[in-house]
Amino acid sequence: MRVRVALVPLLLAVAACGAPDVTPPGNQTAAAPAVDAAITVAGGAVTGVGPRLDVPLGATLRLTVRSDAADELHVHGYDRTLDLAPGAPALLELTADVPGVFEVELHDAGTVVTSLRVR
């Protein structure tokens, strides 16, 4: 009984308020961006990315690698590897949650493909 009496003035105050006070939806819950990159290795030459691959911190990196030779791609720092086979595109997906600059290397060829820069 006491509770019901206390609620009545509150309901009247809300009804007298005009337009509802609703906060417009913000962008703070927007999904992290995704970065798609493709690398092609042919005859020992690397194309598709420059010397630096920029990825925003928190983004998802989807790296597609095509190679004409079997090899192993290694993303240093994140310590992720990707087995490459001729004629079969391989996909490496990682969440770029560690800031810094990390070499992306072909282990068998012994070459640095690019540097992943997360910031």
Ligand SMILES: [Cu+2]
């Ligand atoms: Cu390595």
